[in-house]
Amino acid sequence: MSVPFFNLLLAVWFFLAAQQARCLDWTATPFNPPSFPLAVRTPYLSAWLPQGKGIPLNGGWPQFWNGQIVGWAGFIKVDGQAYSYLGDPGVQAPFQKAVQKSSHFTSTQSVFVLSAGPVDVTVTFLSPVEPDDLVKQSFPFSYMAISCYSADGGSHSVQVYSDISGEWVAGNTTLTVNWNTTIQDALTHTVALQDQTEFVEDNDRILQGSAFYSTLNQASGLTYQTGSDVDVRATFINQGKLNNTQDTNFRAIQDNWPVFAYAHDLGTVTSASTNPVVIAVGHVRDPVVHYIVENGELQNRSALFFNQFTQPQDAITSFLQDYNDALSRAQKLDSKVEADASAISSDYAGIVALSIRQALASVEITISKKSDGSFNASDILIFMKEISSDGNTNTVDVIYPSWPALLYLNPLMGKYLLEPLFLYQTTGQYPNKFSVHDIGAHYPIANGHNDGKDEVMPVEESGNMLIMALSYARETGDNSQLQRYQNLLDQWTQFLIEDSLIPTNQISTDDFAGPLPNQTNLAIKGIIGIKAMSEVASILGDSAKSSNYSSIASSFVSQWQDLAASSDGNHLTLAYGNTSSWGLSYNLYADKLLNLNLFPNSVYTMQTQWYKIVANNFGVPLDTRHTYTKSGGVTSDWEVWTASFMTDSSTRDLLISSVHKFASGGTSSQPLTDFYETIDGAPQGFRARPVVGGHLALLALNVTTTATGTDPGSIGSNDPTTKDNSNGGAFAGVPFLSMICLISANLLFL
Numbered sequence: 212m213s214v215p216f217f218n219l220l221l222a223v224w225f226f227l228a229a230q231q232a233r234c235l236d237w238t239a240t241p242f243n244p245p246s247f248p249l250a251v252r253t254p255y256l257s258a259w260l261p262q263g264k265g266i267p268l269n270g271g272w273p274q275f276w277n278g279q280i281v282g283w284a285g286f287i288k289v290d291g292q293a294y295s296y297l298g299d300p301g302v303q304a305p306f307q308k309a310v311q312k313s314s315h316f317t318s319t320q321s322v323f324v325l326s327a328g329p330v331d332v333t334v335t336f337l338s339p340v341e342p343d344d345l346v347k348q349s350f351p352f353s354y355m356a357i358s359c360y361s362a363d364g365g366s367h368s369v370q371v372y373s374d375i376s377g378e379w380v381a382g383n384t385t386l387t388v389n390w391n392t393t394i395q396d397a398l399t400h401t402v403a404l405q406d407q408t409e410f411v412e413d414n415d416r417i418l419q420g421s422a423f424y425s426t427l428n429q430a431s432g433l434t435y436q437t438g439s440d441v442d443v444r445a446t447f448i449n450q451g452k453l454n455n456t457q458d459t460n461f462r463a464i465q466d467n468w469p470v471f472a473y474a475h476d477l478g479t480v481t482s483a484s485t486n487p488v489v490i491a492v493g494h495v496r497d498p499v500v501h502y503i504v505e506n507g508e509l510q511n512r513s514a515l516f517f518n519q520f521t522q523p524q525d526a527i528t529s530f531l532q533d534y535n536d537a538l539s540r541a542q543k544l545d546s547k548v549e550a551d552a553s554a555i556s557s558d559y560a561g562i563v564a565l566s567i568r569q570a571l572a573s574v575e576i577t578i579s580k581k582s583d584g585s586f587n588a589s590d591i592l593i594f595m596k597e598i599s600s601d602g603n604t605n606t607v608d609v610i611y612p613s614w615p616a617l618l619y620l621n622p623l624m625g626k627y628l629l630e631p632l633f634l635y636q637t638t639g640q641y642p643n644k645f646s647v648h649d650i651g652a653h654y655p656i657a658n659g660h661n662d663g664k665d666e667v668m669p670v671e672e673s674g675n676m677l678i679m680a681l682s683y684a685r686e687t688g689d690n691s692q693l694q695r696y697q698n699l700l701d702q703w704t705q706f707l708i709e710d711s712l713i714p715t716n717q718i719s720t721d722d723f724a725g726p727l728p729n730q731t732n733l734a735i736k737g738i739i740g741i742k743a744m745s746e747v748a749s750i751l752g753d754s755a756k757s758s759n760y761s762s763i764a765s766s767f768v769s770q771w772q773d774l775a776a777s778s779d780g781n782h783l784t785l786a787y788g789n790t791s792s793w794g795l796s797y798n799l800y801a802d803k804l805l806n807l808n809l810f811p812n813s814v815y816t817m818q819t820q821w822y823k824i825v826a827n828n829f830g831v832p833l834d835t836r837h838t839y840t841k842s843g844g845v846t847s848d849w850e851v852w853t854a855s856f857m858t859d860s861s862t863r864d865l866l867i868s869s870v871h872k873f874a875s876g877g878t879s880s881q882p883l884t885d886f887y888e889t890i891d892g893a894p895q896g897f898r899a900r901p902v903v904g905g906h907l908a909l910l911a912l913n914v915t916t917t918a919t920g921t922d923p924g925s926i927g928s929n930d931p932t933t934k935d936n937s938n939g940g941a942f943a944g945v946p947f948l949s950m951i952c953l954i955s956a957n958l959l960f961l
């Protein structure tokens with residue numbers, strides 16, 4: 212190597228190092244996300260740490276997904292000196308800010324290390340993902356665990372403090388809250404709105420239920436207090452402990468900001484890491500969902516865990532006692548996801564890890580009561596909130612993009628999510644011949660659309676239901692749903708036979724783009740739906756119907772080929788006959804997922820070549836209309852779905868890396884959006900939506916199953932329908948260590 216060249220390298224190295232120091236002062240692995248999930252488990256337990264170009268854990272307040280502050284503060288005292296480690300509290304008492312050294316996220320955890328003088332403190336936010344235990348998955352709780360060790364080898368006296376505010380129950384801080392502290396096996400602060408309204412939201416916050424802040428009552432040196440934020444925090448900073456007193460002057464959230472606090476005295480800390488201080492935060496309500504049954508009657512449904520725990524207090528105590536096992540399960544899941552996704556690329560592994568908590572936090576697992584008031588263990592239904600786009604309940608074309616996460620983690624959850632849609636349409640109250648779009652205009656009310664005036668997406672939703680129902684049965688061998696709802700499935704198929712080869716003017720799932728007749732990609736969905744029903748008929752033993760639908764689908768594919776390609780044969784169009792139009796033909800994914808081989812390889816090869824040509828800096832735009840964005844927006848779920856069927860891995864990786872580039876680019880500080888600009892990586896409107904479950908599309912193509920052949924029916928940890936991924940390789944999860952920085956040219960020169 213010549214000396215000038217070496218000098219040049221050195222100069223580049225210094226330049227990059229300087230850039231890194233400028234934009235992020237800590238190590239961020241696998242990358243710095245737009246926002247860190249902190250406590251993200253349900254539509255109403257959703258606390259995040261916004262990042263943009265990087266904010267340390269003690270550099271701002273945690274926020275609800277919609278941007279409202281959820282007060283969560285933490286201090287640590289080391290040899291009498293106080294440091295803040297969490298939130299951005301102002302206090303009339305002397306403290307310094309601990310200095311963040313690293314941030315890291317996995318599929319289940321966000322972990323921060325901060326240095327508080329001579330002691331390093333590790334703060335782990337674990338939002339469990341428990342696909343194999345639906346009772347545990349239904350807990351609306353999340354863990355914060357704090358441990359520390361002496362970084363200078365000396366012994367130090369350490370106390371740790373944290374609190375939450377009333378902002379965990381409402382965004383409108385003029386509302387009055389009540390609270391109390393109970394001391395049993397766990398110490399639990401409970402805070403609730405004084406005036407509650409069941410099933411009613413205000414600005415996406417539910418005006419019902421209670422927030423919980425709880426820690427096991429086993430540690431000596433545990434103290435608690437409730438009271439005004441500045442007083443309680445100053446008390447800890449001054450004394451290193453709290454007064455074990457309760458403020459009973461119930462008032463507005465913002466009226467001398469009542470906070471609910473704990474302090475743990477860790478005694479003398481040495482270079483060995485301490486046992487963690489574990490605190491659970493939660494938001495519980497009962498009932499959770501109002502669901503339409505026969506005759507328009509609305510049924511109350513409770514979170515599944517109530518079947519095992521009468522009191523939320525008991526559930527949260529059990530949750531706290533389970534921490535060590537929950538952490539092991541989480542680590543196991545993290546490793547498996549990391550190994551499976553790293554087989555694609557490290558970029559892919561990072562995207563998937565960031566998506567999993569968000570994907571599952573939009574759902575609530577519920578159970579109904581029998582007329583005698585006891586729970587009906589054979590009536591489990593799952594409900595999903597269409598977060599941020601419009602708040603509908605169980606939107607079919609939001610479940611559909613999320614579906615890969617469910618297939619990969621546990622398809623039984625997918626079955627229970629489809630079930631409310633099937634059941635409702637079986638009651639005969641929905642008048643349209645195609646599938647309903649959702650079962651309620653606003654979560655958590657699932658009151659159906661008996662007037663048939665839901666957001667009509669006839670081909671989209673009918674195809675989606677057929678594809679999802681078949682893929683569940685294929686993955687599990689459980690054909691009961693197909694059996695039970697075969698008439699509905701057949702009705703939707705008849706509709707697809709009428710309307711999918713030449714789709715009428717209608718919207719697809721990308722409704723922001725408006726309606727369009729003859730959508731090439733929508734036709735793919737419909738035709739795959741017909742073929743899916745042919746497979747369903749075959750599973751159910753109706754071979755005549757199976758071969759009829761199979762030949763209709765095949766004949767549609769050959770007619771479609773003539774209609775769908777541009778005149779030069781270089782790409783599929785967006786709409787028939789419009790050669791200058793094109794789009795992401797993400798609906799081809801289902802052909803692979805269901806292993807149908809319906810569309811010829813030449814279509815896949817053609818699209819792969821085309822996307823290589825039209826890709827922008829941050830990926831391939833959704834389609835050529837662009838009326839919904841400045842230049843070429845894309846939804847990341849469809850980008851990854853499309854990546855999954857590229858015929859060469861370089862185009863696959865190009866699409867995946869573009870999503871990674873957006874997610875790690877510092878252009879957003881919102882919970883991961885699935886909608887952004889492909890030219891500059893600017894985020895568009897959506898955030899925190901479950902559709903990021905679609906980022907698992909490549910993993911869902913590769914699952915193998917332990918087929919049971921029967922309806923698993925029962926609940927809890929003995930669900931037989933668990934997933935087994937066949938990748939088998941050794942854990943490839945060596946973290947991709949990099950000080951991340953915004954070195955892409957267009958951002959550098961801003």
Ligand SMILES: *[C@@H]1O[C@H](CO)[C@@H](O)[C@H](O)[C@H]1NC(C)=O
Nearest residue numbers: 382383384385386387413414
């Ligand atoms: C907050 O609640 C108060 C009291 O109910 C109400 O008057 C006010 O309009 C609410 N503010 C917002 C922004 O909704």
Ligand SMILES: *[C@@H]1O[C@H](CO)[C@@H](O)[C@H](O)[C@H]1NC(C)=O
Nearest residue numbers: 389390391393401402403421
């Ligand atoms: C504590 O407060 C919650 C919420 O207001 C309430 O449901 C619960 O009954 C209270 N418990 C006690 C012991 O006062």
Ligand SMILES: *[C@@H]1O[C@H](CO)[C@@H](O)[C@H](O)[C@H]1NC(C)=O
Nearest residue numbers: 438439442443446453454456
């Ligand atoms: C806690 O107790 C100390 C000592 O009695 C007192 O000075 C302090 O004001 C108390 N703090 C609060 C917030 O009541």
Ligand SMILES: *[C@@H]1O[C@H](CO)[C@@H](O)[C@H](O)[C@H]1NC(C)=O
Nearest residue numbers: 409497498508509510511512
């Ligand atoms: C649903 O629960 C509420 C109380 O939470 C109760 O007032 C109502 O009567 C219940 N409705 C039904 C149909 O059981």
Ligand SMILES: *[C@@H]1O[C@H](CO)[C@@H](O)[C@H](O)[C@H]1NC(C)=O
Nearest residue numbers: 580581582587588589590591
């Ligand atoms: C329990 O739920 C199942 C499934 O929805 C239903 O068929 C059954 O009638 C319910 N049992 C009772 C006693 O309500």
Ligand SMILES: *[C@@H]1O[C@H](CO)[C@@H](O)[C@H](O)[C@H]1NC(C)=O
Nearest residue numbers: 713714716728729774787788
């Ligand atoms: C849709 O495409 C078919 C086949 O090319 C054509 O006959 C029909 O006119 C098109 N419909 C519209 C509304 O453009």
Ligand SMILES: *[C@@H]1O[C@H](CO)[C@@H](O)[C@H](O)[C@H]1NC(C)=O
Nearest residue numbers: 704705708755756759760763
């Ligand atoms: C095939 O299905 C279509 C649509 O349901 C129906 O019109 C047609 O009669 C069927 N053909 C046969 C041979 O069953």
Ligand SMILES: *[C@@H]1O[C@H](CO)[C@@H](O)[C@H](O)[C@H]1NC(C)=O
Nearest residue numbers: 785789791792793834835836
């Ligand atoms: C063809 O598609 C392009 C891009 O989507 C659009 O701008 C144009 O209006 C379309 N032409 C017709 C005739 O629909």
Ligand SMILES: *[C@@H]1O[C@H](CO)[C@@H](O)[C@H](O)[C@H]1NC(C)=O
Nearest residue numbers: 551554555909910913937938
């Ligand atoms: C799928 O699994 C096969 C074999 O088990 C492996 O060779 C391949 O790399 C995996 N692909 C993905 C996308 O994980």
